[in-house]
Amino acid sequence: MTARVVRVAAGQGFWGDWLEAPVRQVAGGPIDYLMMDYLAEVTMSIMQKQRSRDARAGYARDFVPLMERILPEIVRKRIKVTSNAGGVNPRGCAEAVIEVARRIGLNNKVGIGLVSGDDILGRLDELIAAGHPLANMETGQPLADIRDKVLSANAYLGMAPVVEALGKGADVVITGRVTDTGLTLAPLVHEFGWPADDWDKLAAGTVAGHIIECGAQCSGGNLLKNWRTVKGLENPGFPIVEASSDGSFVVTKHAGTGGVVSVASVTEQLVYEMGDPHSYITPDCIADFTSIQLQQAGRNRVRVNGIRGGPRTPMLKVSIAYFYGYKAVGTLVYAWPEAYDKARAADRILRQRLEDLGLEYEQILTEFVGANATHGHLSGKPDPEGPEVQLRIGVRSRERASVERFTREIAPLVLTGPPSVTGFAGGRPAVEEIVAYWPALIDRRQIEPHVRVEILRA
Amino acid sequence: MSDKAKGKDRRTRRGKLPSRPAAPPPRLQLRYLAHARSGDKGDTANIGLIALEPEYYPVLKREVTVARVVRHFKGMVSGVERSELPNLNALNFLLHGALGGGGTISLKTDAQGKVYSTALLRMEIPVPAPLARQAKAR
Numbered sequence: 313m314t315a316r317v318v319r320v321a322a323g324q325g326f327w328g329d330w331l332e333a334p335v336r337q338v339a340g341g342p343i344d345y346l347m348m349d350y351l352a353e354v355t356m357s358i359m360q361k362q363r364s365r366d367a368r369a370g371y372a373r374d375f376v377p378l379m380e381r382i383l384p385e386i387v388r389k390r391i392k393v394t395s396n397a398g399g400v401n402p403r404g405c406a407e408a409v410i411e412v413a414r415r416i417g418l419n420n421k422v423g424i425g426l427v428s429g430d431d432i433l434g435r436l437d438e439l440i441a442a443g444h445p446l447a448n449m450e451t452g453q454p455l456a457d458i459r460d461k462v463l464s465a466n467a468y469l470g471m472a473p474v475v476e477a478l479g480k481g482a483d484v485v486i487t488g489r490v491t492d493t494g495l496t497l498a499p500l501v502h503e504f505g506w507p508a509d510d511w512d513k514l515a516a517g518t519v520a521g522h523i524i525e526c527g528a529q530c531s532g533g534n535l536l537k538n539w540r541t542v543k544g545l546e547n548p549g550f551p552i553v554e555a556s557s558d559g560s561f562v563v564t565k566h567a568g569t570g571g572v573v574s575v576a577s578v579t580e581q582l583v584y585e586m587g588d589p590h591s592y593i594t595p596d597c598i599a600d601f602t603s604i605q606l607q608q609a610g611r612n613r614v615r616v617n618g619i620r621g622g623p624r625t626p627m628l629k630v631s632i633a634y635f636y637g638y639k640a641v642g643t644l645v646y647a648w649p650e651a652y653d654k655a656r657a658a659d660r661i662l663r664q665r666l667e668d669l670g671l672e673y674e675q676i677l678t679e680f681v682g683a684n685a686t687h688g689h690l691s692g693k694p695d696p697e698g699p700e701v702q703l704r705i706g707v708r709s710r711e712r713a714s715v716e717r718f719t720r721e722i723a724p725l726v727l728t729g730p731p732s733v734t735g736f737a738g739g740r741p742a743v744e745e746i747v748a749y750w751p752a753l754i755d756r757r758q759i760e761p762h763v764r765v766e767i768l769r770a
Numbered sequence: 771m772s773d774k775a776k777g778k779d780r781r782t783r784r785g786k787l788p789s790r791p792a793a794p795p796p797r798l799q800l801r802y803l804a805h806a807r808s809g810d811k812g813d814t815a816n817i818g819l820i821a822l823e824p825e826y827y828p829v830l831k832r833e834v835t836v837a838r839v840v841r842h843f844k845g846m847v848s849g850v851e852r853s854e855l856p857n858l859n860a861l862n863f864l865l866h867g868a869l870g871g872g873g874t875i876s877l878k879t880d881a882q883g884k885v886y887s888t889a890l891l892r893m894e895i896p897v898p899a900p901l902a903r904q905a906k907a908r
Contacts, residue, residue, distance in 0.1 A: 354874055450812050536887070537805040537822065576805065576820070579858050583818020585809040589853045589862055602855050618857075636875060677870060677877040685879045687889040688846050706877030749873045751812070 318503045320496050320520070321552045324348040324395075325527025327355055327372050333527060333550045338382050338391060340566035343552060345499040346386070348395040349492040349525050350375070356489060357633030357747040359399035360433075360464035368408075370401030376408045379484070383413055386483070387421050393484040394474055394495040400464055402428050402488045406768055409484060413770035422770040425482025427473040429763035430466045430489040432630070432754075439758060446630060446752040455752060461634040463747060467759045468629045470595030471517075472508075474498035476765045489631060493521030493594050496553065504557040515599035515621020516559035522592070522599075523563055523581050523616070524551040530563065530581035531612075532571025537580070544570020549612070560617035562609060573612040591622070595629075595756070598622040628759055632750035637674070638715040640743050641706040642722035643681075645735030652683050652694040654730040655703040661729050662705060665721055671714045679704045702735065708746070715743050795896040802905040803897070804830060806887035813872035815847075815865040815883030817890050820858065822908065826901070827859040833895035839863060842893045863890070 321343040323334030327350040337346055350372040363370030375397035386393065398405040406426045413422045432439065436459065440446065446455035446465075455462070466489035475498045477485045485498075497517035500506065506513040523530050528548040535542055549569025555561040563573055571577075582601060586592065589601035598621060605618035646654040659678045666676070679685035681702035683694035694701070707718045719741045726733055800806075800819070803826045808817040819834065821827040831854060839850045848867030855862060869883050870876040880886065897905070 534807070536807065537820075579820050579860060580805065580807040580818065582858060583816075583820065583855070583860055583862055584807050585811060585816050586818060586862055587811060587816065587864070589855050602857055604857055606858065639877060641877065675870075675877060679879055681879065686885045687892065690842070690846075690889050690892050704879065708875070708877055746874050748875050749812070 315556055317554045317556055318345070318500060319343045319552055319554050320345040320347050320499050320524070322347055322349075322524035322527050322550050324350060325525065325529060326350065326352055329527050330548070331374065331378065333548075334378060335382055336547070336566070336569070337550055337552070338385050338389070340569065343391055344503075346391055346393045347495045347499075347524065348375070348393065348397060349495060350395065350397045351399065351489060351492075353631060353749045354633055354747055356400055356464045356466050356631055359401070360633065361747075363401055368401075368404050371399040371405035372397040375405060376412055379409050380412045380416060383416065383418055383422065387418055392478065392482070392499070394498060395485070396487045396490045396492075396495060398427070398486045398488045400431060400466070400488060402426055402486050406486045409486065410768055410770045418770055420769065422484060423482045424768040424770065425474070425477025425480065425485035426766045426768055427469070427477060427485065427487035427490060427763070429473075429759070430469050430487075432467055432759070433462070433465045436462065436465055439754070444754055444758060446632065446754060449751040449753060455632065455750065458634050458750070461636070463633045463635060465630060465632045467754060468595055468631065469759070469763060470494045470624075471498035471501055472596075473763050473765050475501050477767070478502040480765065480767050482767055491594055492525035493518045494596060496521030496524060497596060500555050509623070511597050511621035511623055512619060513559040513621075514597040516561065516619040517555070518592070518594050518597060518599045518621070519582075519601070519604060519616065519619050520553045520555060520561050523578055524553055526581060526584065527551070528571055529584065530578055531565050531573050532577055535572070535577050535580060537576040542572050546570060549573075559619060560615065563614045563616060564612055573614055575606045575608050575614055578606055578614045578616070593625060595624060597624050626756060627753040628756045630752040630754050632752060633747050634750055636746040636748040637708060637710040638712050638743055639706060639708040639746055640715050640719050640741045641704060642719065642741040643702055643704045643735065644722065644725060644733050645700055645702050646730065647700045647732040647734065648698065650696055651698055651701040651732070652680060652696065654732060655680055655701045657730045658703055658725050658733070659705060662721060662725060666718065669717065671717055673707045673709045673714060673718075675708045677706045712743060719743060796899055796902045797894040798897045798902050798905060799891065800834070800893045800895065801891040802908070804891065806891055808883050808885070808887035810869055810872055810882040813867055813869050815868040815886040817863045817865065817887050818860055819863065819887075819890060820860040822905075824859050826905065827856065829895070829897055829901065830861055833897070834861060834893070838893065838895070839890070842890070843868070
């Protein structure tokens with residue numbers, strides 16, 4: 313029996329990742345699947361906001377010009393694509409890709425798999441009325457308390473609808489809120505025919521997905537161990553999983569690219585946002601990260617095996633975004649000598665002015681960048697001889713007016729506060745609307761019957 | 771404070787107390803023993819702490835206790851949980867209440883806890899003298 317290998321390549325680690333990565337993954341060597349993850353916790357609400365202004369929007373727009381660049385080669389090499397670029401409007405995204413495919417002469421050459429049904433914004437009242445409180449997983453508060461502020465609500469779907477789309481002949485699968493890991497697991501289940509209750513295999517594919525879902529962060533990007541020795545990040549090699557039917561796989565990258573795939577680089581990504589290592593819960597299974605065995609199997613090749621898993625849970629996670637309030641952050645830079653003390657004096661003055669104006673905030677946070685902004689008191693005593701310190705003050709409020717007024721109190725400090733101040737050329741800080749994240753759980757039986765898989769032809 | 775030269779300390783102590791039978795073990799910053807990566811889940815920072823060499827893992831497991839991490843991050847976090855991953859020579863820490871509300875609510879520069887990992891690497895732990903020498907020379 314020949315050991316068949318399926319190659320899944322990561323093309324994007326988040327919405328805004330390096331635009332060249334998917335192009336180089338397709339051109340740089342053999343791959344079977346291109347996996348592109350676009351969705352983070354609050355991305356859906358940003359897309360919802362865009363859709364409320366334009367009914368055709370609401371997805372990762374840059375996915376469309378990207379597909380225009382790579383579709384001809386993908387069709388020629390029979391590479392398939394799995395992506396959650398569809399956001400809150402996967403149909404709009406799929407139609408835009410079809411339009412592009414037709415324009416570049418690929419009529420009848422591309423099948424688009426469209427996965428929908430994760431969006432439950434229109435069903436919230438019905439679900440709450442039927443006894444699904446969608447309580448916040450962190451606070452226990454029922455969703456009803458903030459129902460009128462909800463902007464988007466999407467259940468995390470797993471691999472199943474993507475597997476179905478591939479089975480129906482899709483070349484490009486476009487989804488809404490499918491998990492990052494499901495986009496990698498689905499091709500493996502489709503290719504190897506793993507049973508839906510072979511938990512060890514599903515866990516293995518899930519771990520493969522976790523390793524490559526943040527793109528180059530497992531292949532040399534953001535790698536702390538011996539960071540100076542990581543070369544060639546001008547052209548970072550994005551990761552590729554070479555999976556076998558027994559659930560083992562090798563993490564690697566194309567020859568001729570920069571970065572590094574090592575036990576250290578893969579381990580740093582494994583522990584990233586891992587939570588409880590004994591139960592990494594996805595819609596598809598529970599993966600046990602304490603079972604993962606890593607081994608350097610050549611230059612830029614890490615073998616992964618031994619992974620154990622357990623049955624999926626009856627619940628699905630729901631990502632809800634809601635309007636919270638307003639915030640703004642203002643900064644000024646104070647220079648040597650005694651830069652830190654000058655910045656502190658400015659902070660005291662500003663706070664007193666805000667108080668004298670009767671302005672109230674949920675929080676005022678002052679940080680001294682260059683002294684202790686990221687490590688707090690662990691940074692030790694600020695150096696009085698330090699060349700400069702950035703004063704960074706943020707405020708948050710449920711009301712816009714107090715935040716708005718705060719943004720007008722930064723610049724005056726330049727002429728009315730401590731000396732040696734600069735760095736205000738950017739002008740008044742912007743008032744930002746805060747869209748907050750509300751994680752909840754729901755019985756998967758409320759979601760799965762609504763999931764739809766369609767094949768659209770270019 | 772954080773840059774206390776471990777080797778120098780040891781020599782000073784030995785110089786002052788030459789006859790003392792058991793000098794306290796040297797203390798070493800975790801940066802010489804481990805690498806780390808961190809991120810967020812809501813208002814919780816997740817730090818993975820990975821031994822730079824497999825033989826350092828038992829020391830990390832013994833010395834980087836929940837109690838010590840709580841003390842290290844005093845005033846910065848509301849609670850700490852620890853898990854062990856001997857297969858990866860790693861410990862994983864959940865630091866609750868670490869991110870000023872987390873996500874988009876937080877006003878912090880490091881709202882997503884991306885560099886909390888390096889704050890943990892400032893911690894000093896006691897290590898056997900030979901291992902301290904080896905780690906510093908690495």
